[in-house]
Amino acid sequence: MIAFFDWVNQALSAGTVLKMIVGGVIVLLFCLLVVAYMIYFERKVIGWMQLRIGPNRVGPLGLFQSFADILKLLIKEDIVPREADKPLFLIAPIIAFIPSFVVVAAIPWSASHVFTADLAVALLYYLALSSITIVGIMLGGWASNNKYSLLGGMRSAAQMISYEIPLGMSLLGVILLAGSLNIADIVTAQQRFMWYIVPQFLGFCVFIVAATAELNRTPFDLPEAESELVAGYHTEYSGFRFAFYMLAEYMYVFAISTLGATLFLGGWSGPILPGWLWFAIKVMAFVFFFFWLRATMPRIRVDQLMSFSWKFLLPLALVNIVLTSVIKYWVNAG
Amino acid sequence: MADTRTEEMLMNVGPQHPSTHGVLRVVVKLDGETIVDAAPVIGYLHRGTEKLAEDLQYTQIIPYTDRMDYLAAMLNNYALVHAVEEAMDLEIPERAEYLRVIVMELNRIASHLLFIGTYLLDLGAMSPFLYAFQDRERIVQLFNEISGARLTYNYMRIGGVKWDAPPGWIDKVREFVPHMRESLKMLDDLITGNEIFLNRVRGIGAYDADTAIAYSLSGVNLRCTGLKWDLRKNRPYSVYDRFEFEIPVGENGDCYDRYILHLREMEQSLRIVEQACEQIPDGPVMGKAPKFVRPPAGEYYSGIEGARGELGVYFVSDGKDKPYRLKFRRPSFVNLQLLPSLLKGQNMANLIAILGAVDIVLGEVDC
Numbered sequence: 001m002i003a004f005f006d007w008v009n010q011a012l013s014a015g016t017v018l019k020m021i022v023g024g025v026i027v028l029l030f031c032l033l034v035v036a037y038m039i040y041f042e043r044k045v046i047g048w049m050q051l052r053i054g055p056n057r058v059g060p061l062g063l064f065q066s067f068a069d070i071l072k073l074l075i076k077e078d079i080v081p082r083e084a085d086k087p088l089f090l091i092a093p094i095i096a097f098i099p100s101f102v103v104v105a106a107i108p109w110s111a112s113h114v115f116t117a118d119l120a121v122a123l124l125y126y127l128a129l130s131s132i133t134i135v136g137i138m139l140g141g142w143a144s145n146n147k148y149s150l151l152g153g154m155r156s157a158a159q160m161i162s163y164e165i166p167l168g169m170s171l172l173g174v175i176l177l178a179g180s181l182n183i184a185d186i187v188t189a190q191q192r193f194m195w196y197i198v199p200q201f202l203g204f205c206v207f208i209v210a211a212t213a214e215l216n217r218t219p220f221d222l223p224e225a226e227s228e229l230v231a232g233y234h235t236e237y238s239g240f241r242f243a244f245y246m247l248a249e250y251m252y253v254f255a256i257s258t259l260g261a262t263l264f265l266g267g268w269s270g271p272i273l274p275g276w277l278w279f280a281i282k283v284m285a286f287v288f289f290f291f292w293l294r295a296t297m298p299r300i301r302v303d304q305l306m307s308f309s310w311k312f313l314l315p316l317a318l319v320n321i322v323l324t325s326v327i328k329y330w331v332n333a334g
Numbered sequence: 335m336a337d338t339r340t341e342e343m344l345m346n347v348g349p350q351h352p353s354t355h356g357v358l359r360v361v362v363k364l365d366g367e368t369i370v371d372a373a374p375v376i377g378y379l380h381r382g383t384e385k386l387a388e389d390l391q392y393t394q395i396i397p398y399t400d401r402m403d404y405l406a407a408m409l410n411n412y413a414l415v416h417a418v419e420e421a422m423d424l425e426i427p428e429r430a431e432y433l434r435v436i437v438m439e440l441n442r443i444a445s446h447l448l449f450i451g452t453y454l455l456d457l458g459a460m461s462p463f464l465y466a467f468q469d470r471e472r473i474v475q476l477f478n479e480i481s482g483a484r485l486t487y488n489y490m491r492i493g494g495v496k497w498d499a500p501p502g503w504i505d506k507v508r509e510f511v512p513h514m515r516e517s518l519k520m521l522d523d524l525i526t527g528n529e530i531f532l533n534r535v536r537g538i539g540a541y542d543a544d545t546a547i548a549y550s551l552s553g554v555n556l557r558c559t560g561l562k563w564d565l566r567k568n569r570p571y572s573v574y575d576r577f578e579f580e581i582p583v584g585e586n587g588d589c590y591d592r593y594i595l596h597l598r599e600m601e602q603s604l605r606i607v608e609q610a611c612e613q614i615p616d617g618p619v620m621g622k623a624p625k626f627v628r629p630p631a632g633e634y635y636s637g638i639e640g641a642r643g644e645l646g647v648y649f650v651s652d653g654k655d656k657p658y659r660l661k662f663r664r665p666s667f668v669n670l671q672l673l674p675s676l677l678k679g680q681n682m683a684n685l686i687a688i689l690g691a692v693d694i695v696l697g698e699v700d701c
Contacts (some may be wrong), residue, residue: 050460297528299457299458300533301533301681301683
């Protein structure tokens with residue numbers, strides 16, 4: 001099985017291309033399944049925290065609820081406002097959605113890298129591609145010709161660009177320690193040393209806050225801000241176009257959780273259990289954390305958000321880089 | 335940078351907006367996210383209650399008051415019957431007065447709970463809203479048992495109350511008090527210490543006592559500035575002078591003070607409910623009121639401490655069984671006047687925080 005999909009080490013032929021396509025589709029379907037059940041998981045977790053039951057009607061334990069929702073979104077009327085910028089309005093959710101799935105290509109599910117690319121610059125690849133989504137969100141907000149959407153779009157541009165920087169900075173400490181941009185190498189380095197959450201605790205804190213903001217999740221869900229901007233950038237979106245935005249959001253929750261799990265919690269490494277299971281447990285811990293935040297926190301204000309990023313998070317990330325460099329220098333010198 | 339000109343944007347917040355708490359429309363002029371100008375537009379829910387009342391007998395007006403501030407219908411009921419009773423100098427049985435106080439204070443708690451829940455929802459937190467609704471549900475159940483309704487109670491009568499409490503009801507109220515105290519502590523722990531929440535509400539929408547008086551504000555909106563003015567203490571009505579309770583006041587007159595006062599007032603209301611349950615005597619719940627209520631000709635005004643401030647009823651009687659003219663002093667309507675001046679210069683997110691803290695019910699604003 002592994003050899004069959006190990007196209008990285010095979011000559012490019014029609015057969016290899018076919019295998020790539022088959023492998024890609026499998027990963028894609030798997031991701032869709034993960035997203036569907038993450039939505040279910042979120043509703044159950046939040047329901048539990050709010051002393052409610054959560055979905056329990058469709059299928060056993062409400063397990064098919066997400067598919068019912070997807071079906072509903074698929075058959076809903078697709079409305080495009082008359083005054084909207086039609087081409088941009090139609091293309092915006094696709095621009096937001098595609099990068100969220102493309103970043104999955106660099107996620108190391110396990111040590112053997114089945115299906116996914118063993119990129120030497122995986123971290124850069126992730127950061128670069130994920131920032132394209134900002135364009136999709138902003139375009140959607142702009143093209144809707146709705147003032148709430150416009151405000152939401154503008155907010156998201158400001159927010160996501162601002163938090164991209166501390167997010168990237170927070171990873172620098174890990175890169176310095178591991179001496180590599182390759183995610184697999186970083187995991188291996190942790191297996192030899194220790195999980196980077198310990199030596200990189202400061203970086204981890206910055207990472208988790210910046211990641212929450214990057215994902216537009218509570219308490220940083222300002223682009224959406226349903227109590228202020230009605231629904232922000234996707235106010236005018238209905239049916240499956242709306243679903244594209246939601247899919248992108250949940251895909252990113254998953255993707256950034258995998259990133260956190262690999263960079264700070266040792267990825268697939270762990271005793272007794274198989275690697276993929278360890279990986280899944282660690283990813284789920286992150287996902288649970290994001291959902292937990294949503295049940296607990298109120299929303300921060302837009303100006304506070306910006307000053308928090310520039311005046312607090314960024315300096316903290318810089319301090320972390322300096323500290324890591326100094327300590328690494330001492331250790332190496334010693 | 336000073337020369338940079340930006341285009342202002344006119345935006346309608348409401349009448350359909352999740353955070354206007356009903357059909358309020360605020361026309362805001364925005365420069366980026368900063369509010370240059372804001373004007374509330376009301377009247378989308380106007381039903382002409384005051385005009386309708388002129389064609390109704392006094393007893394027939396009571397159900398109309400349910401629909402004004404639909405979150406505190408018991409208090410509305412009482413405001414009307416109290417005004418008429420005062421005008422006619424009626425004697426009310428003690429048990430009825432105690433039952434009134436119990437349901438009014440429970441209704442105040444229910445209303446404040448909804449304030450806390452929806453306010454946090456406005457600020458983006460969903461859980462407190464659901465917690466608050468679960469506690470409110472218990473009060474609504476109690477009201478359902480005593481009045482047969484969950485929202486429009488129509489429980490008060492001129493001369494007393496419609497029915498006596500069903501057997502065991504008072505005990506249920508007694509059990510509710512400690513439960514509610516626990517819930518309040520939980521809400522306090524969950525919300526008050528939250529740094530994000532504090533950053534959203536501290537120093538936001540602040541005004542001083544002079545402004546509050548100039549705008550004739552009442553209730554929490556007045557007390558948050560530090561003025562100790564509560565009609566239950568300052569002009570005691572019903573049997574309020576028999577209970578020990580305090581009037582919490584704020585210091586800075588900001589959104590935080592308005593939030594915390596709602597929380598503290600619920601604690602005091604629980605104290606009143608507890609004492610009322612201890613002291614309640616047996617006896618009839620309906621006094622000797624004439625079948626056709628005909629207050630002597632003249633002008634009358636009576637105000638009570640509603641959930642949102644002074645809820646006043648002014649009426650002119652020409653000696654007949656229908657009021658010649660009736661006017662409600664609705665605290666939501668009065669308190670809303672300050673909004674435009676509070677909003678200028680704030681940003682869009684603060685609009686929601688300030689509007690929510692004013693605690694309006696649009697049914698009462700429009701009436």
